[in-house]
Amino acid sequence: QVQLQESGPGLVKPSETLSLTCTVSGGSISSYYWNWIRQPAGKGLEWIGRIYTSGSTNYNPSLKSRVTMSVDTSKNQFSLKLTSVTAADTAVYYCARDRIREATNTWFDPWGQGTRVTVSS
């Protein structure tokens, strides 16, 4: 059973870069799309973007200028970098897999447990 685990700093200073990694266990990272989704406290879900194991990406247009995703198949990990963060980027960040292998449009399953990131000086 595939499991995802987010990791990274819980506190980031304004204007700096948020960096998170999602480690995939119990299965291969290959041939799937891998997503980042965030949720500010008490609010709804926002899709940040996704990466395929080839390195192909799709980003939320509202975040595109600040987002970079990468994948390391040798480590079964993928990563998120979000530059020039502000308090508005404070949220729980989830990683999630597209459900169907080698498909372009599917729902998210499974999800990681999420990691809380606070942007504050």
Next chain:
Amino acid sequence: DIVMTQSPDSLAVSLGERATINCKSSQSVLYSSNNKNYLAWYQQKPGQPPKVLIYWASTRESGVPDRFSGSGSGTDFTLTISSLQAEDVAVYYCQQYYTTLMYTFGQGTKLEIK
């Protein structure tokens, strides 16, 4: 972007009664080539990640109780819980995966016990 709008924002239902949550998309999420609606429903309990309940608008995920059902097509969708149980208290989200340019979620519906 495809905007997903849920109604109501919150809902209180008595145990054993029916709960109905609606989701409307700003454009159709029905893909004509395969006649599938690219719409999923998730349940999120406090401190937990979302869990998929329904995909393709009406296909129940394995292990999800059959009191949960999804219906609708095109732009209008419904999640129904036929007989509310205490463990169903959660926030429910719809999500379109029709366009990979921008996956979007509804704003969520908070379901409570009356």
